[in-house]
Amino acid sequence: MNMKSLAKHSIAKVSVTYSDKSSMDLLVRYRSIETIRADIDEAINIHLKPGSGKKIAGWVYDAPVEHGFLPHVHVAMSGAHIAVNAPKAAPPVENTTAPAWAELVLRAVTKKEHREGIVGDLHSDFARYSGEKGRAYAYTMCLVDVCQGVMPLLSRTAVRLAVIKLGGSLLKWWGS
Amino acid sequence: MEVPMGRSSSGISGAEQQIMLAILRLQPSGYGVTIRDELVSHTGQKWSLGSIYAAFDRLEERGLIKSREGEPTAERGGRRKIHFELTPLGTATLNASLSALDALRGYNGLRTIVSRIVAWEA
Numbered sequence: 001m002n003m004k005s006l007a008k009h010s011i012a013k014v015s016v017t018y019s020d021k022s023s024m025d026l027l028v029r030y031r032s033i034e035t036i037r038a039d040i041d042e043a044i045n046i047h048l049k050p051g052s053g054k055k056i057a058g059w060v061y062d063a064p065v066e067h068g069f070l071p072h073v074h075v076a077m078s079g080a081h082i083a084v085n086a087p088k089a090a091p092p093v094e095n096t097t098a099p100a101w102a103e104l105v106l107r108a109v110t111k112k113e114h115r116e117g118i119v120g121d122l123h124s125d126f127a128r129y130s131g132e133k134g135r136a137y138a139y140t141m142c143l144v145d146v147c148q149g150v151m152p153l154l155s156r157t158a159v160r161l162a163v164i165k166l167g168g169s170l171l172k173w174w175g176s
Numbered sequence: 177m178e179v180p181m182g183r184s185s186s187g188i189s190g191a192e193q194q195i196m197l198a199i200l201r202l203q204p205s206g207y208g209v210t211i212r213d214e215l216v217s218h219t220g221q222k223w224s225l226g227s228i229y230a231a232f233d234r235l236e237e238r239g240l241i242k243s244r245e246g247e248p249t250a251e252r253g254g255r256r257k258i259h260f261e262l263t264p265l266g267t268a269t270l271n272a273s274l275s276a277l278d279a280l281r282g283y284n285g286l287r288t289i290v291s292r293i294v295a296w297e298a
Binding site: 111149 | 207208209212222224225226227229230231232233234243245248249251252253255256257258
């Protein structure tokens, strides 16, 4: 979509195409046309394609609500191209994902059939706490939950291993 | 279904009893987080996911509960929910355990109270 106005603080409509081919109109206000790369919002970056010449930044006032489809293309602005990397309405994916170490620990001590469930619950809790009280609180709660939960799960794993070991020994004894 | 009551054989502990009651309240759609929240809201105690899943593991191994996979969701990082339900054996064991508790407390159920009232009025 061609953008006529590049004046500072002017508001313009931008059409963004998503990876599922749907599109949405956004309102953008330019803050500067000299910045190399500027955040138009905490969650939205605008990049210029290499060689486009113009450097543009602004705010998106009407962000898309879908967060399943990240936009991948974009709009022409008087010859320059911009790409919106993440929508404003949704928090960035990495902010609502539980730390990898927590997932690893729980995976290691949970039986195979329940792994998907407990890891999903961990992510779900993390997303909820993150949204309600911030990432630091979510991280602390995740740490507490994993520390409290490891011992009972570990003891179950130990019992299971002991039973397997005992069964193996008995079979060996029976065979000898 | 007759259920022998011994913790070491097929009886259930207090925590397992509470978890089974939470599963029963949410049946058939209860899963880890909702069961934990149900327990927290009704018992006022802290429950970690690990301790709940360890109990699920024990109960499932003994055939008292069964699990099934649900749909994956974005908020769960694309992971599936694991829904838990009581089996008929689990329901019978829970009933037996609660009845034993009631008997120990000297409360034999609504039927006894009603029969006492009826007897008194007669």
